[in-house]
Amino acid sequence: MKMVKKYAGVMLCAAVSLSLAACGPQESSSEKTSSKGSELVVWEDKEKSIGIKDAVAEFEKEHDIKVKVVEKPYAQQIEDLRMDGPAGTGPDVLTMPGDQIGTAVTEGLIKELNIEKDIQSLYTDASIQSQMVDQKLYGLPKAVETTVLFYNKDLISEDELPQTLEEWYDYSKKTADGSKFGFLALFDQIYYAQSVMGGYGGYIFGEDKDGNDDPSDLGINNEGAVKGAELIQKFYQDGLFPAGIVGEQGINVLESLFTEGKAAAIISGPWNVEAFSKAGIDYGITKLPKLENGKNMSSFIGVKSYNVSAFSKHAELAQELAVFLANEKNSKKRYEQTKEVPAVQSLASDTDIMKSEAARALTEQSRFSEQTPNIPEMNEIWTPADSALQTIATGKADPKRALDQAAETAKGQMKAKHSGT
Numbered sequence: 001m002k003m004v005k006k007y008a009g010v011m012l013c014a015a016v017s018l019s020l021a022a023c024g025p026q027e028s029s030s031e032k033t034s035s036k037g038s039e040l041v042v043w044e045d046k047e048k049s050i051g052i053k054d055a056v057a058e059f060e061k062e063h064d065i066k067v068k069v070v071e072k073p074y075a076q077q078i079e080d081l082r083m084d085g086p087a088g089t090g091p092d093v094l095t096m097p098g099d100q101i102g103t104a105v106t107e108g109l110i111k112e113l114n115i116e117k118d119i120q121s122l123y124t125d126a127s128i129q130s131q132m133v134d135q136k137l138y139g140l141p142k143a144v145e146t147t148v149l150f151y152n153k154d155l156i157s158e159d160e161l162p163q164t165l166e167e168w169y170d171y172s173k174k175t176a177d178g179s180k181f182g183f184l185a186l187f188d189q190i191y192y193a194q195s196v197m198g199g200y201g202g203y204i205f206g207e208d209k210d211g212n213d214d215p216s217d218l219g220i221n222n223e224g225a226v227k228g229a230e231l232i233q234k235f236y237q238d239g240l241f242p243a244g245i246v247g248e249q250g251i252n253v254l255e256s257l258f259t260e261g262k263a264a265a266i267i268s269g270p271w272n273v274e275a276f277s278k279a280g281i282d283y284g285i286t287k288l289p290k291l292e293n294g295k296n297m298s299s300f301i302g303v304k305s306y307n308v309s310a311f312s313k314h315a316e317l318a319q320e321l322a323v324f325l326a327n328e329k330n331s332k333k334r335y336e337q338t339k340e341v342p343a344v345q346s347l348a349s350d351t352d353i354m355k356s357e358a359a360r361a362l363t364e365q366s367r368f369s370e371q372t373p374n375i376p377e378m379n380e381i382w383t384p385a386d387s388a389l390q391t392i393a394t395g396k397a398d399p400k401r402a403l404d405q406a407a408e409t410a411k412g413q414m415k416a417k418h419s420g421t
Contacts, residue, residue, distance in 0.1 A: 038314055039066040040321055043091040045074040045304065051334035052325055059324055067321070074304060075100075081109050085311035092318035093325070095142055098130030098303035099372040105133045106376050111308045113137045113319055122328065126371050127343035130303040133374070139305035140326040141343030143334075146369050147195065147299045148361045149289065150258065150272070151265040153282045161265075164290045165196065165231070165297060168265070172240040175264060181242065184254050185267040187232040188246045188393040190220070190385035191300060192267055197228030198298035198370065199291045204381060205373055215377035215414055220385055221403035229392055229399035236393045246393045269302075273339055273358050285357050287365040296368040303343065303372075380413035 044052060049069045056067045070091070072080060077094045081104075084090035096104065104110045115137055120128055127141035151161060162168045162183075172182030186192045194202070201224025206217030219225060235241045244253040255272065257263040259279035267288065276283055288297035306322040308315055324330065331342035332350065341359050353359050372378070388406035391397040397405075 040092040043094040051338040055330040092312040102375040139307040142304040143340035145302045155264040181263045188389045195297040197225040199295045200224035200228040221407040285361040300372040301369045384409040
């Protein structure tokens with residue numbers, strides 16, 4: 001059995017090209033004439049439209065069309081597209097998480113893109129692979145993210161940072177008193193818990209002979225996954241994590257404890273950089289710690305992408321807009337406004353981006369990261385795995401029994417919902 005595909009140093013790598021402003025599928029003069037006066041609708045992520053404002057204005061001027069930008073939570077856009085697309089009220093271009101690509105393709109919600117290889121090569125391997133299904137491309141990477149460690153410099157200095165998760169356990173035992181805490185993480189969710197379980201050999205899916213995710217090889221309850229879950233359980237059983245960070249409100253409690261100066265360190269992601277800065281926290285960011293076996297904690301690479309709706313009446317123009325929004329020039333502009341780390345390889349050496357401690361930490365952590373599976377079967381993993389981890393966190397079940405039940409449930413759901421598994 002193999003681990004989920006690993007991508008060393010995949011987020012930000014080597015220089016490739018300059019701007020893509022003039023690249024992409026070219027419309028004929030007749031196509032441009034027919035698109036004149038048209039309106040494209042873009043669904044952008046919440047509070048991120050500022051990042052594409054200038055690019056949209058430039059595209060509108062060049063093509064003599066209107067582009068309407070609507071903000072929606074990017075993880076929910078596919079759900080809305082299922083209703084709005086057929087009704088004719090959906091977008092032409094949307095943004096979505098890479099792990100939803102397989103489901104969107106299976107349901108016929110997004111179009112295959114006809115993008116030249118030289119444009120595809122501008123992006124990191126992991127980010128462009130997240131947009132592939134059966135060797136066909138369905139999107140262009142907008143940004144990449146993974147989890148990192150945030151620490152409060154007023155509570156712990158960089159020199160004092162424990163280097164392993166076990167050392168953080170010891171630090172927390174000395175620090176936690178019920179109202180203040182040392183290290184915190186949302187380990188009742190597989191998205192975060194896989195960082196520990198994966199470091200001990202647990203995995204979501206193995207690989208088939210072609211290197212693709214193999215849903216028949218499930219590793220969420222193997223020996224390594226159980227060992228990781230046993231370590232996770234210790235943090236809860238010994239009172240080092242407050243009961244409030246279990247369940248749906250856990251993320252709010254965890255973030256509040258950090259912004260209130262009641263937690264020395266937490267695992268979070270770049271989505272909180274701006275929020276923590278506004279809260280006035282003097283924080284540092286670094287990669288996740290190692291485990292006692294010497295391996296670094298792993299993490300999922302998340303990829304946000306621009307995709308073309310299968311219901312778009314202007315699919316070619318929508319594809320051109322997606323290419324334009326995701327090109328190198330506009331990716332850098334978007335970073336300057338939103339601080340979302342671009343997926344363009346050449347921007348790894350960009351001094352303006354690498355000035356950011358968050359960007360450097362994400363780049364370092366990406367060396368130990370794994371691509372979030374994008375096959376439809378991944379939808380059957382999240383809920384059973386999270387439910388199992390919550391019973392582990394609350395002490396209602398031992399790790400092996402809980403993870404065995406999660407695996408059994410996931411396999412049953414995959415068999416019922418996905419043919420050929």
